[in-house]
Amino acid sequence: MTRLNAIGIVTSDMARSIEFYRLLDLDVPETPGEGHVDTFLPNGVRFMLDSEDVVRSFRPEWKRETGNQLGLAFECQGAAEVDDLYARIVAAGFDGEKEPWDADWGQRYAQLRDPDGVPVDLYASR
Numbered sequence: 001m002t003r004l005n006a007i008g009i010v011t012s013d014m015a016r017s018i019e020f021y022r023l024l025d026l027d028v029p030e031t032p033g034e035g036h037v038d039t040f041l042p043n044g045v046r047f048m049l050d051s052e053d054v055v056r057s058f059r060p061e062w063k064r065e066t067g068n069q070l071g072l073a074f075e076c077q078g079a080a081e082v083d084d085l086y087a088r089i090v091a092a093g094f095d096g097e098k099e100p101w102d103a104d105w106g107q108r109y110a111q112l113r114d115p116d117g118v119p120v121d122l123y124a125s126r
Contacts, residue, residue, distance in 0.1 A: 006038075006046035007072070009118060010064070014051050016115040021047070023089045024074055024120070071119040079108035082122045086110040102126060 013018040018028045018037065026047060027039050035054035038046050055062045076082045083100045089112055090096040097111035097119065109124045 004045065006048060007070075008048040008050060009070075009114070009116065010052060010055050011049050011116050012052055012064070013115050014049060016047050019092070020094055020114050021049070022090070023092055023094075024085070034096075053106050071121065072114075073121040073123060076124040079126055082108045082110050082124050085122055086113055093124065 009017070014033075014035065018030065021028050028049070029037050029039065030049075032036050035049065035051035038048040040103070041047055053063070055087055069083070074085075076085060079102075081098075086096060086100050086123065095113040096112050098109075100108055100110040100122075103109040103123075104105070107123045108126055112120045112122070114120055
């Protein structure tokens, strides 16, 4: 039986991506010069960042696709954490897509973009 055990993102700016995901409380190591970092999420899934150069080292024809190929969602402990985390990330100079709101489906929700445009949602039950 297969199981999803890793999420990988190809990044155009490793240092900026490390900063972004650290603001989301991921324990990302400080190794931007190596072109690859990975860490484990609390549920055991590996989270990986690769530079474009690393990907081109084994796929020379690789080109960044346009559009969104994936999205990430981070569950927060409560509505206040959604608001605080969104504000902290936007204050650090990252793109806020949609400010926190009380969604019709019963969650406090906010939407951001990582440095490469990957949609990142924050949510908590109300």
